[in-house]
Amino acid sequence: MKVAVQAVPADAAVISELLSPWNVTFTEPEDADVSIVYRQKPIEAKSTVIIPSESESFKAWARNNGLKVTIKPGNLVYVPATSYTTLSITPNRQYCYDLPTNPIFDDSTSTDVKPKECTATLKINAVKEFNGIVDATLNPKQAKLHRLFTGLPVPYGLVPARIRNFMMRTECGPENLAICDKLPLDALRYMLSNAIENASGKQMEKKPIFLDNYVCLLTHDVETAQGLQKARFIKKIEEKYDTRSAWFLPSKRYKLNDGAVRELANNGEVGAHDTKHDGKLAHLPKKELVERFSDVKHTLGTIIQQPVEGFRAPILQHNPTILQALNEAGYTYDTSIPAWEPKHPYTMKPHGIGTVYPLTLNGLMEIPLTLPQDHQLLYVLGLKPEEALKIWAVMASVIRDLGGICMFLVHPDYEFGNGNTSYYEELIGAVTEDPQATITLPSRTKTLINEYS
Ligand SMILES: [Zn+2]
Numbered sequence: 001m002k003v004a005v006q007a008v009p010a011d012a013a014v015i016s017e018l019l020s021p022w023n024v025t026f027t028e029p030e031d032a033d034v035s036i037v038y039r040q041k042p043i044e045a046k047s048t049v050i051i052p053s054e055s056e057s058f059k060a061w062a063r064n065n066g067l068k069v070t071i072k073p074g075n076l077v078y079v080p081a082t083s084y085t086t087l088s089i090t091p092n093r094q095y096c097y098d099l100p101t102n103p104i105f106d107d108s109t110s111t112d113v114k115p116k117e118c119t120a121t122l123k124i125n126a127v128k129e130f131n132g133i134v135d136a137t138l139n140p141k142q143a144k145l146h147r148l149f150t151g152l153p154v155p156y157g158l159v160p161a162r163i164r165n166f167m168m169r170t171e172c173g174p175e176n177l178a179i180c181d182k183l184p185l186d187a188l189r190y191m192l193s194n195a196i197e198n199a200s201g202k203q204m205e206k207k208p209i210f211l212d213n214y215v216c217l218l219t220h221d222v223e224t225a226q227g228l229q230k231a232r233f234i235k236k237i238e239e240k241y242d243t244r245s246a247w248f249l250p251s252k253r254y255k256l257n258d259g260a261v262r263e264l265a266n267n268g269e270v271g272a273h274d275t276k277h278d279g280k281l282a283h284l285p286k287k288e289l290v291e292r293f294s295d296v297k298h299t300l301g302t303i304i305q306q307p308v309e310g311f312r313a314p315i316l317q318h319n320p321t322i323l324q325a326l327n328e329a330g331y332t333y334d335t336s337i338p339a340w341e342p343k344h345p346y347t348m349k350p351h352g353i354g355t356v357y358p359l360t361l362n363g364l365m366e367i368p369l370t371l372p373q374d375h376q377l378l379y380v381l382g383l384k385p386e387e388a389l390k391i392w393a394v395m396a397s398v399i400r401d402l403g404g405i406c407m408f409l410v411h412p413d414y415e416f417g418n419g420n421t422s423y424y425e426e427l428i429g430a431v432t433e434d435p436q437a438t439i440t441l442p443s444r445t446k447t448l449i450n451e452y453s
Contacts, residue, residue, distance in 0.1 A: 001025070001196065001204055003381035004032035006040045007127075014127045015051075017380075018189045019196075021357050021403070023208045034200040036192075038127055047118040047199045051126050052095040068098035077124065081190040087180055091124045092132060120195035126188045133185050134361065137337060138320050138354045142346055159283035162209065166436025182340040184355040186402065197242045209438075209448045210357065210403035214435040215408040217367070217445070218428075219244035219335065221273050221312060225254040227413035228261075234412050235264060237425050241432045243439050247397045248273035250311040251299040261303045268439040270303075271310035272331070273295040282317045283344065285361045289325035297329060303363070303452075309443040313337050316369065325361035333365040335407070335442055341372045343380050358445060369443055371395055374416055385415050385423040400436060403444070 001027050005012045015036055016026065029035050034047045039055040039059050052058055052069070062069045074091035079085050089393065109249040113143045128366070157187040193204045209215060222228050231247060238245055249261065253276055264270055274281060275296045297308045313336035326334050338344065340352030353359075358369045372395075392408070399406045408427070410416045416424040431437055442446065 001034070001200065001202060002027045002032045003196065004029040004035040004046075005038075006035055006042070007038040011038050011127050014130050014404045015192070017359055018130060018192050020359065021206055022193060023205045023207050030090045033202055034196050036196070042119075042320065047201075048120075049199050050119060050121040050194045051192075052094040052122060053125050053128070062097075070096045070098070074124070077187070077191075079191045081186070082401050085180060085398055087183050087190060088193075089124070089129070089184035089208070091129050092380065093125065093128075095121075095123050097121070098121075106230055118199055118201075120199040122191060123284055123374040124188070124191065126192055130185065130188055133188075135352055136359070136432050137351070138164035140344075140347045140351060148191045148221060154170065162180040170193075173275065176342075177367060177395070179340070182350075182352065183356060185359075186356060186404075187190065187251050189353075189355070190359070193352065193355050206403055207449060209451075213436050213438045214400045214403050214438045215405045216431055216434075216443050217405060217450065218243070218431070218439065219248065219271075219312070219369075219409050219442065220245060221248075221314075221408060221409065221411055223253070223277070223411060223413045224259070224297070226253070227411065227417065228257060228294075230417040231264060233259060233421055234410070234417055234424060235268070237421055237428055238268075241428045243428060243432050243442060244268045246271055246442050248310070249300060250277040250314070251275050251296040256299075258303050265304040265306065269310070269443055270300055270306075270308060271312060271335075271442070272300060272308050273312055274314050275299075277314045279315055279317070281313050281322055282319055286321050286328075289322060291444045293325055293329035295332065296333070309333060310335060311372065316341075316373075317346065320362055323364050325365075327362065327364045331364065333359075333367055333442060334367060335367055337361075337368050338372065339368045339370040341369075341376045341380075343376070354448075356399045356402055356406075358405060358449065365446055367405060367445055369401055369409055370405055370407045371409075374411055375413055378415050389423060389427060389430075394428070400434075406437070 005015050007015060017257060029043055035043060035300065036049045039053045039057060040389060041057045042050060042061060043190055072094050075092045076088055076090050079087045136320040137231055178226060197204055216438060220231060222231050244267050247264040248271045250273045261270060275292045301308045309332045311331045311334050313322065316336050316338055318336045323334060338352045339352065339354060339356055342350055344351030353368050357364055358367045374388065377383045396406050410424060431439060
């Protein structure tokens with residue numbers, strides 16, 4: 001699909017990010033199948049997608065088309081994504097159009113109206129809502145309890161796990177673990193894609209990586225020296241099934257056994273998991289962050305004799321400063337933001353970025369942790385390992401249908417790595433026998449996206 005974007009560069013970047021799962025070529029309006037117009041005057045002759053705003057040009061356009069626009073607080077909006085999956089979003093605001101008595105006016109879909117044959121008008125300001133979601137995710141309100149723990153003069157890890165887990169415990173029935181209503185950012189993506197199809201009369205095509213197969217990433221954070229020992233058993237299971245995974249290690253929390261680290265890197269990937277793992281990243285100035293991130297990158301890179309490309313923050317901390325510091329320290333990706341988790345330690349509430357596709361944030365590729373990590377399912381929701389496997393399977397089936405990235409986080413330190421590893425083997429067996437799953441390493445993800453686009 002050839003798309004022209006009429007918007008200022010910052011807004012055009014958001015529109016391009018929203019469309020990143022699809023094969024879209026951005027061109028000049030005269031060569032485009034469709035123009036997307038935001039806060040500017042549309043070229044009337046073109047097939048056009050209008051993203052509403054409070055700009056004068058949008059108001060003038062509405063007046064010229066006989067539309068009376070009212071802005072209301074947002075209600076739940078359903079967005080068809082595939083023939084099986086419908087996503088939803090509750091936007092901050094919704095644009096309602098009083099329809100003129102125009103026989104070709106079409107309001108057959110919930111997400112757009114067509115005042116003309118070749119114009120689709122969104123009911124949501126997708127650019128503003130996208131910025132709102134990213135902003136709320138990267139700058140969340142810190143819960144008092146989290147401030148208390150991470151403000152302690154000792155690493156938060158010294159607070160007994162029993163107490164930490166008790167504080168984190170939450171009630172969340174299986175009905176609350178559906179994923180379709182937790183991906184508002186993806187709802188915006190599909191809303192825009194559907195509007196382009198409506199306006200152009202042509203089908204949008206996904207990039208191959210998000211189409212025929214889905215990418216499956218197995219990842220582990222290794223919290224203790226014992227965890228590093230257990231990691232070897234998990235690695236053996238992966239070898240048995242001829243698959244591989246990424247291991248995120250802190251460099252200064254426990255003494256690293258160089259041989260064990262090299263074993264994990266062999267046909268796998270080793271990423272950084274901070275230095276001390278003291279839970280304080282969210283409060284450090286950028287200079288200190290860059291020092292820490294460079295330090296762990298160098299230490300691990302020296303052990304494995306390869307560059308360390310990826311980072312995962314302890315307790316999935318994330319904010320704009322951390323992302324900038326990772327970029328400056330030379331990382332190529334971060335994977336510290338959950339798509340959604342039931343109770344994020346920083347906010348003590350459900351929290352996530354609401355997408356199952358990678359995105360660029362502050363110049364760095366972010367691969368969201370798309371499935372809730374084992375800690376959330378086992379210790380926050382109190383599920384048994386076999387129940388956690390079922391929840392993952394149901395959520396993964398939706399991500400598979402969307403062609404998104406299915407990322408697992410399994411800690412060797414917790415249940416799946418303890419003594420009986422049969423549950424982990426069950427998971428690996430299910431993933432490896434799925435012919436649609438491409439199991440790869442996070443560092444390969446960017447190449448896979450670019451290879452096909
Ligand atoms: Zn950790």
